[in-house]
Structures are given as C-alpha cells and as structure tokens.
Amino acid sequence: MVLGVGFASCSDFLDQSSPSAMDDKNIFSTYEYAQGAINNCYTYFAEQNYRARTIYYGYNTDIEYYNSSNSLDDKANLATYDARPSNGQMNDKDGKDLWSQMYKGVERANLAIQGLRSQGELTDPKMRHLLGEALTLRALTYVDLINMWGDVPARFEPVNSSNMYAGRTSKDVIYKQLIADLQEAADLCAWPNELDITTTVTRINKAFVKGLLARVCLYASGYSLYRDGQYRLSNDPELSKDVLYPIALQACVDVMAQEGKSVALKNKFEDIWNNKGISGDVISAGNESLFEVGYSDGPVMRGRIMYTFGLKHNDADAITTMKQGSQVGPTPNLFFDYDVADTRRDVTCCPFQWEKGVQVPQSINKWSFGKLRYEWTNRMIASGNDEGINKLYMRYADIILMRAEIENYLYGPSAAAPYVKKIRQRAFPQSAWATEVDAYVNSASSKDAMQKLIMQERAFEFAGEFLRKADLIRWGVLKEKLDEAKTKMTQLYNLEGDYSDINPYLYWKMSQFSYTRDGMTYALREAKCDFYGLNHGETDDPGQDWKFWTNSSGEKSKWISASDTNMEKVNVLYTGDPIMNMYWPIFDINLNDNQNLNNNFGDEETQPEPVEQGGE
Numbered sequence: 001m002v003l004g005v006g007f008a009s010c011s012d013f014l015d016q017s018s019p020s021a022m023d024d025k026n027i028f029s030t031y032e033y034a035q036g037a038i039n040n041c042y043t044y045f046a047e048q049n050y051r052a053r054t055i056y057y058g059y060n061t062d063i064e065y066y067n068s069s070n071s072l073d074d075k076a077n078l079a080t081y082d083a084r085p086s087n088g089q090m091n092d093k094d095g096k097d098l099w100s101q102m103y104k105g106v107e108r109a110n111l112a113i114q115g116l117r118s119q120g121e122l123t124d125p126k127m128r129h130l131l132g133e134a135l136t137l138r139a140l141t142y143v144d145l146i147n148m149w150g151d152v153p154a155r156f157e158p159v160n161s162s163n164m165y166a167g168r169t170s171k172d173v174i175y176k177q178l179i180a181d182l183q184e185a186a187d188l189c190a191w192p193n194e195l196d197i198t199t200t201v202t203r204i205n206k207a208f209v210k211g212l213l214a215r216v217c218l219y220a221s222g223y224s225l226y227r228d229g230q231y232r233l234s235n236d237p238e239l240s241k242d243v244l245y246p247i248a249l250q251a252c253v254d255v256m257a258q259e260g261k262s263v264a265l266k267n268k269f270e271d272i273w274n275n276k277g278i279s280g281d282v283i284s285a286g287n288e289s290l291f292e293v294g295y296s297d298g299p300v301m302r303g304r305i306m307y308t309f310g311l312k313h314n315d316a317d318a319i320t321t322m323k324q325g326s327q328v329g330p331t332p333n334l335f336f337d338y339d340v341a342d343t344r345r346d347v348t349c350c351p352f353q354w355e356k357g358v359q360v361p362q363s364i365n366k367w368s369f370g371k372l373r374y375e376w377t378n379r380m381i382a383s384g385n386d387e388g389i390n391k392l393y394m395r396y397a398d399i400i401l402m403r404a405e406i407e408n409y410l411y412g413p414s415a416a417a418p419y420v421k422k423i424r425q426r427a428f429p430q431s432a433w434a435t436e437v438d439a440y441v442n443s444a445s446s447k448d449a450m451q452k453l454i455m456q457e458r459a460f461e462f463a464g465e466f467l468r469k470a471d472l473i474r475w476g477v478l479k480e481k482l483d484e485a486k487t488k489m490t491q492l493y494n495l496e497g498d499y500s501d502i503n504p505y506l507y508w509k510m511s512q513f514s515y516t517r518d519g520m521t522y523a524l525r526e527a528k529c530d531f532y533g534l535n536h537g538e539t540d541d542p543g544q545d546w547k548f549w550t551n552s553s554g555e556k557s558k559w560i561s562a563s564d565t566n567m568e569k570v571n572v573l574y575t576g577d578p579i580m581n582m583y584w585p586i587f588d589i590n591l592n593d594n595q596n597l598n599n600n601f602g603d604e605e606t607q608p609e610p611v612e613q614g615g616e
Helices: 002-015 031-046 048-056 074-079 098-117 125-149 171-188 206-220 241-256 305-309 333-337 344-348 396-411 413-427 430-442 447-462 468-475 478-494 564-571 588-593
Strands: 064-066 289-293 328-330 352-355 358-361 391-395 507-511 515-517 520-522 528-532
Touching (some): 031 048, 031 098, 048 074, 064 074, 098 588, 171 206, 171 241, 206 241, 206 289, 206 396, 206 468, 241 396, 333 478, 344 447, 358 528, 396 413, 396 447, 413 430, 413 447, 447 468, 478 564
Antiparallel strands (some): 064 328, 289 391, 507 528, 515 520
C-alpha cells in the first residue's frame, strides 16, 4: 500500500519536464548538441569487436587469403566458408559481440535521424548535412550487416516493443530502404571541403554518399543467396539492373564531374598508401580517399588495420615496436598475374618481410600485402594490437571502375573503355600506354569480354582492400573464381601453364639505404632486398653475387614447388560450400537473445511466425 501511494505520488512528478531537459526538441535544435549526437554515431567503429572482427569478412577470395587458413580454428573457419553458430571469436558476452555492436550503431543513427526530423524542415546547410550523415552511417552499417549475414532484422526507427525482437527481413526490403535513404542523403550532404565538417575524409561527404549509393545499387541488383536456398538475382522488379544501373550511373557521373574540385586520383598508386596517404595519416578531403573509418593515433590508439594487413615484421625493430602484420596476404599467383610493368604489383604483393631491420624473403606460402607498411608511417607505432591507422572504406578509383561496369552493361564496351583506361594509365608508365592501356582495353570488343576485363582490373586495383568477396558474389561467380584460384595456385606450384616460365629458385641481394623520420636521416633499415627470379622469363642463375633460397639445412632449395605445405594452402582456400556459406550464420549468443532469429534456409514464405518476447 505504501509503495502504491508512492508510485501514485511520483507519477505526476515523472510526467513533468524541466525547461532544460535534454530531449530531442532541445538537443537537435542546437547545432553543437546535434553534432555531438552524430559524433556518437561514429564511436561504434572503435568498439572492440567492430575493429577486431569485421576484418574477417572478405577473407579468402581468388586474390586474398587468410595465411592461417590451415589452422582450421575459429578464425580460420570464418575465412574458409565454414563458420558455425558456436564460433568462439563471435560469441563474446555482455553485448560486446559484433552483431550487437553493429546494432548499437544502427540505434544511435536511428535516434539521431528521429531527433533531426523532429525539427521539421531543415534549412541550415550544416543541420541538413548532419541528417545526411546519420542516414548514410545507418546505410553503411546495414551494407556491412547484409554482406556478413544476408537477411537481417530491419530496424529503421529507435528500439521499441514492436521491433526489439524482430526476425530476419529480406535484404531486398532493406536495400530499397537504403537506396531511398542514400538518395535523400545525397541531397542533404555537402561535397568534400564545401563545409568545415567535410574537410576531412573521416566525416561523411556527398562524394562518398553517391559512391555508396552506386555500390548498393550494384549489390542489390546482383546475385546473392536467398532463403529459398537459391543463388540468384532478386525477383523484385524494382531491384533489376535496368532500374538500378541508371541510378548508380548518375551517382558516378555526379562524382566524376567534381574531379579536380572535390575528388581526384593520386598521380602515383603508391601515394595512396605511403606517408602521402593512409600510412601517413593524411586525411584531408578532396583527394582519392572518399571515406575512412577514423581511428585514434594516440595516446590511446584504436584500429587493427596495419596490425592485421600490414607488411610482416617478425620482431620489434628500428621501424616498429610491433611484431605483426601479414595475417592476410595475396594468393601467390596474383603477383605473377600482374604485368611486370604494372606499378600496382610491387605495392600490393610483397615476397619479403622484415627481420631485425633487414628485408628477407618470405615463403611463397606466406605472402604479405604491401599497401600498408609500418616503415611508411610518419610516427612510431606503439606496442599492442591497435595502431591507429584508418580503415579506407572507399576511394575515387572505385567510382571510376563502377562507372565502367555500368556503362558497359547499358551502352557497351566502347562506352566503358575510357574509364578502364583512366585507371590503367595511372598504373603503367606512359611508354607502355600503347600496349598495356589502349591495345589491352580495346581488345575487349564485346560486353562479355569487357565485363571480364573489368573484373580482372578490379582485382589488380583493389586486392587487399577486401571488396572482392562482395564483388564475386554479386557477379554470380564466387565458387567459379575460387576454383580458378585453386587451379592457378596448383599450376604455379607445378610451374605449369601461364607459370611455366617462372624460376623455381629465388635469388636476392642486399642494398644499403637510409631511413628518414621527422626530418632526420637514420641508418635504421640495414638492408633492402633486390630479387631475381620473380619475373616471367628470369629462369637462369644470376651469378655468385646473389644469395639463394635454402632449406633448413642451408642447401639451395626450390622456393616454388608443389610441396605438401603449399598444396595445403590450395586445399583450404575454402573448406565449406562457398555458395551456401557466403554469409556467416547468426551466432549462438544472438540466437539466444532473440527467439525470432534462426539460421534456417527454406521457402521464405514458410518461415515461422515471430515469437513475442518480453516488453518495452
């Protein structure tokens, strides 16, 4: 009775609001407060399992390989198309699992969208931009959710009793909402450098919004696994290529019209990655990078990009206090598939690693990606797992190649050719343009031939950026390309087919050079490798001035061979069915939290009715 009286008495009190209450009306009527809410939407990128677990999506394609796939542990299973709901990497407790972290990001965006819309029509360009940011951040998160899990709960308003325990929604439904949201966001957001909040690429801008819109249109109109068990195009006519490709094309055209003003290609491919780009913490807008997930570079660092994908350091040395990198690398054949004159090859694929400040050859079975290198940074990398290097989410080259693909589908190879040539001109010295740009691209005289050429060009351009898996899925060639990679690796190890003119022996020698940091020159990198035997046709012995690859006994040994170790890499490129396992299962911790979620595949129309759970 006493409690009843107490509750009755305080109910009137709780119904009253303070004039200074921080509700939506007050928070989102002030730009500074509203911007704080948007900043909060970005914070989930730095949560433990976003930065440490999303990196597993995209592993093991025809060009990218998790270098410990043969361990067959929980990490490897995520990469080899064999993930189980019980996966230990994904079942973190206390809401720290990846799924929960991503839906926290969705919820923060939903609250910001609701708050900004509560203000009525927004006329201030900065406030309009904030709404566009929130819509885009929510779309970005849903793109990642769909890539990882396929059909996921659709929650486009803040959590309430009707959506708290939502089951899976068809990705087709979600894609249509994302396309509408991104079209709205493109009208709301400012171009790079148009506002003070778009001067860096760690904030959303119009160029990225339009690029993401184009990407979503390509995903939505492409192939994917549906819950009827079929790997197919959507049956929804609103998601056909004839409907979505013109939308995507216009988005790409709009961005390319800004070249030289809001966007630009780097003159050199390496400069995207070295101390003039990602590794150098260069985040000024208006260049090739359109959006990066920004991580703190100190004093408390976040992000595991260099730690995971960087060039291998076997120990702490004069360059870094970390001994990591090379968790993922290129499939070995990729290096030999590049033209020798293609400047992207030696940036992307590295046959060497660092040991105590010295470059030494790396096993053919343990390639590193070279786009991210500790030695390119402008600061000393701290010890630990997090190093503060940003995650590059989209760059301008992607816009150009998406346009090429769309132009080819709509208007044919001659319409696509100028955009493929634009990318290859950057990759090759001008002396090679006649053969490796003009003749090469012009040889694709049919739509099918040009599409295959673009697929290959995206491999050469974006290897190690982990766009490939989603591309292979939407093109409908996931297993076909994985099997092709297995064949190519087998031929390489046996020096057959296109690899019959590769030297099985590897030779190298050291050349002394110095190292500059903070304007001072040090003799910190003791030696750099020069290699012989990596190019097609270098099959002879270069002479006594060169060292050679040896076995454990110090005897000259073949670097490339069909050994059991090498063939193991081929055999575990995938261990589960890539088609039926293109998506991860929903993991146990999330299934246990929501009885309306399941991993059943069958007729979409016969899925179980939602189970009512709990209350508000």
